[in-house]
Amino acid sequence: MNDFKAVVMTPQIYRYVREQAGQPSAVQEKLIARTLELGDSAEMQIPHEQAVLLSLLVKLTGAQTVVEVGTYTGYSTLAFAQALPPSGKVITCDISSEWTAIAEEAWQAAGVRDRIELRLGAAAQTLAELPEEPVIDLVFIDADKVGYVHYWDLLVPRVRQGGLLLADNTLYYGEAAAEQPEGNAAAIDAFNRFVRTDTRVESVLVPIADGLTMARKK
Numbered sequence: 001m002n003d004f005k006a007v008v009m010t011p012q013i014y015r016y017v018r019e020q021a022g023q024p025s026a027v028q029e030k031l032i033a034r035t036l037e038l039g040d041s042a043e044m045q046i047p048h049e050q051a052v053l054l055s056l057l058v059k060l061t062g063a064q065t066v067v068e069v070g071t072y073t074g075y076s077t078l079a080f081a082q083a084l085p086p087s088g089k090v091i092t093c094d095i096s097s098e099w100t101a102i103a104e105e106a107w108q109a110a111g112v113r114d115r116i117e118l119r120l121g122a123a124a125q126t127l128a129e130l131p132e133e134p135v136i137d138l139v140f141i142d143a144d145k146v147g148y149v150h151y152w153d154l155l156v157p158r159v160r161q162g163g164l165l166l167a168d169n170t171l172y173y174g175e176a177a178a179e180q181p182e183g184n185a186a187a188i189d190a191f192n193r194f195v196r197t198d199t200r201v202e203s204v205l206v207p208i209a210d211g212l213t214m215a216r217k218k
Helices: 011-020 026-036 039-044 048-061 075-083 097-110 123-128 145-158 183-196
Strands: 065-069 089-094 116-120 136-141 159-168 201-206 212-217
Touching: 011 048, 026 048, 026 075, 026 097, 048 075, 048 136, 048 159, 065 075, 065 123, 065 145, 075 089, 075 097, 075 136, 089 123, 097 116, 123 145, 136 145, 145 159, 145 183, 183 201, 183 212
Parallel strands: 065 089, 065 136, 089 116, 136 159
Antiparallel strands: 159 212, 201 212
């Protein structure tokens, strides 16, 4: 192809990108710090510029109901909740009471705890128990990679026409693009192929952070 146009993300360019997203709030700064204390798992927290994008997408779509698969310490949940109107709701799913306890402190401090419904337990079961009517405005999948296709299939029928489905880590450190990806990268590659041929949606993979798939339900 002769239409290749991309910028190699050097540390200097990345700092510039981060600057365009503005500074995290005091609550966000504290949540970032608390998450970093957890060690290696902190890499699961989305970067601030991605949180800003998620907030913008809520406002652009006029979302009232958001469903999130994978809460961790709640940075993305916070971004959704702060962008929602007071009557809006984020239903967020996770299996860790330890990590989500940190999240709940941040949500409370930000004054948006009443907009968030935390459901602990297996995500597939939680999603299957949601009403079958297509009333969800926006979905964000950021959990175990082997479960992505199943979560997607459970959620697409429940998303309204014109609603937005988002899936995180769809580059998986770039490993999903390998000729023979392995492990989680292979699961992500299979998911990407599945979404690309899913006639229920129109989609694109955006190279922000670790890759973000965005799809509009037809």
